[in-house]
Amino acid sequence: MTQKKIYDKEFRIQAVKLEREIGFSAAAKELGVNVDTLYGWNKHAKDVRRDLGPGTQTPDTAMRS
DSSP states (O other), X not given: OOOOOOOOHHHHHHHHHHHHHXXXXXXXXXXXXXXXXXXXXXXXXXXXXXXOOSOOOOHHHHHHO
């Protein structure tokens, strides 16, 4: 059985920013995150009307955040 991964808030925010720059599939692949998980984070950001600002992360820097 696989263990559920826990991602901190900052990682999720940066992942959504990256998704907005390069798309869901590419961002999920680069970050090693399930695309459905990324969709959920994006939906949550929209639901709370969170203004994440422009994305400034590359896949490498997002992984280090």
